[in-house]
Amino acid sequence: MSISNLTSKVIGDIGDKRRWWQYKARAKQLPANYRTAIEACERYLMYFGSGGGVSLFEDLVDLFEQSAADRTPIREIVGEDPVEFIEAFARNYQEESWINRERERLISAIENAAGEGGKGRAVR
Incomplete structure (x- = not known):
């Protein structure tokens, strides 16, 4: 399965695609270290098959935007085990x-x- 097919499967219909690109634009505006972290989470979720749709990613970028604004260190967001963090985060959307x-x-x-x-x- 190609990444575009996987993305379509994860994000859904046209309205969701618009929201997806809005999420991507917001993530791109994050400071470099937060952007790197959210891109890593996104990549993992794509392979993990989160099934949470676009709302999962929107909430994730909300968290990272607020954390960046508050200058919250990345480790305070994801903890010592980033896999545990993102899987727990995704479970709320499954x-x-x-x-x-x-x-x-x-x-x-x-x-x-x-x-x-x-x-x-x-x-x-």
């Missing part, structure tokens, strides 16, 4: 993600196969 739909589909299929008739367990 309600509609494809992985959650697939988890629910897997749970239902196994419950049906086991003769349990879909107990309706919560998706993890």
Whole structure:
């Protein structure tokens, strides 16, 4: 899958594409070290398959813009484990993600196969 196809899959329709480019313009305006950090987070989220749509990135740039304005050090934003930070951040946006739909589909299929008739367990 090409990066443009991946981007389209992550950001969605035309309205979302406009919001995406607005996010990119805002991120580009950040001071260099904050821009480097947000670009690294973005790259990870693209490969991680965040599924949070554009609102995830908009909120992320909001955080970095406010942090830059307050001169908050990068480590105070992301902590000692940037992977833990960005995955926790992204979890707040995964309600509609494809992985959650697939988890629910897997749970239902196994419950049906086991003769349990879909107990309706919560998706993890």
